[in-house]
Amino acid sequence: MLKDCSPINIDEFATAYFGKGKNAIEQAKSWLTKLAKARIEDSHLFKLSDKTFEDEPIVYCDHFGKWWTGRFIGSLHYEGVSIEIHPRFGLKFVADNIPLNNFIPVETNASFSSGEKFIHLLQAMLWLNLLAKAAKHTVPAVKINKAHTSAISRGRIDVQRTIKARIKDPSKIASISSHKEINNPITTTVVLAYFEIQRWFPKHNLLNWLPETIGLRLQQMIDATPRHSPIPKTRDIKGARLGSIAKAYIPLTRVSLDILKNKGISEKSDENKSSTLLVDVAELWEIYILSVLREALINIDVLHGTREGDKFLLTDKSGKYQLGKLLPDYIFNINGNTASIGDAKYKRLGDAPWMSPKRDDLYQMTAYLSRYSSCEEGSFYYPDWGDDCTITDNNPWQLASGQSINFIKVPIDKSVAVSYLRQFYGDSVHRKKLINNF
Incomplete structure (x- = not known):
């Protein structure tokens, strides 16, 4: 089974998808090489936020000739081969951190995985998320015009x-x-x-996953739809005239068609086309760290910097123009003042040369601290992969400016992570200054 950010056993991979023998291994490597160069389209991604997507390879080969999966999970069909990349931290971590408007409880027990593939879970949660946004204010009522010719005007x-x-x-x-x-x-x-989603998970009632208002609107739609209705044709969908508020149903309809056509699931896809549904686990990690920080540092206003940051690295000599917008993942505010910043990194932190911290990440944090000059420190938050690492033992690392950088390995279990970060930020003297009200 392939997992994100994990080595690919080329012999097992070749046997599973290309057969046995030396020729199969060469075919597998050739296919992986092509996939590594393939661009990921927006339509392939289950995007969790409006953050600009950083183009990353689905698979890559390191300097030692070893193949790895990247930071994506999901289902992929490319040049006649269908693969799945599963979450290395488990399906529960994914379900717990996909932001389904923070009110849809998702249980990932054994019965929940009754769909043909785990990609069903990702598609179901994407669909639920879009439904919750679309049905927040209205049902998808389409404007219908009717012509009249009579002695009086009817419109x-x-x-x-x-x-x-x-x-x-x-x-x-x-x-x-x-x-x-x-x-x-x-x-x-x-x-x-x-x-269709309900058939994937027959032991669960999807209406119970939704808040009452959303569930009632979905029930209205069900009641208005004749039984045994055929799948609408694309031209009919495009011809439907939605009101301005109901236009939020457009992306939901697009995903609904993918579900009905099994896009990204069927292994019998057109050989000449690639079909994909991927989740960027780095986005999940960023969301997870935000949740942990807010729970751990209850007396600090932890802002999501990618949404609420507005600082620029450079200002021209007139002071009128700015260049190089800086958006750290987290901004720690105390009494309206920025006291610290942080950035989530879904990478392996360790002592091996191929592990983080990477040079470009160090430059990035240095630029952040240069602009947020009032901050005493900045922190990187990495998953605890279980690798040996002396870097974390020597926190904080000092810059010539007097500011410092922390490299923090965060546990995957949320309750453990909250306790760990609460203790971490309460241990040293200068951190106590940072959270003097904590």
């Missing part, structure tokens, strides 16, 4: 048709009335996708 007057009508009968007026219809191709697509 907006159609001038051209009125002129033609009055040639035959001067008493006639052509008008157009509008009403909103829930039974439409958008609703049908969403409802059919709901039924």
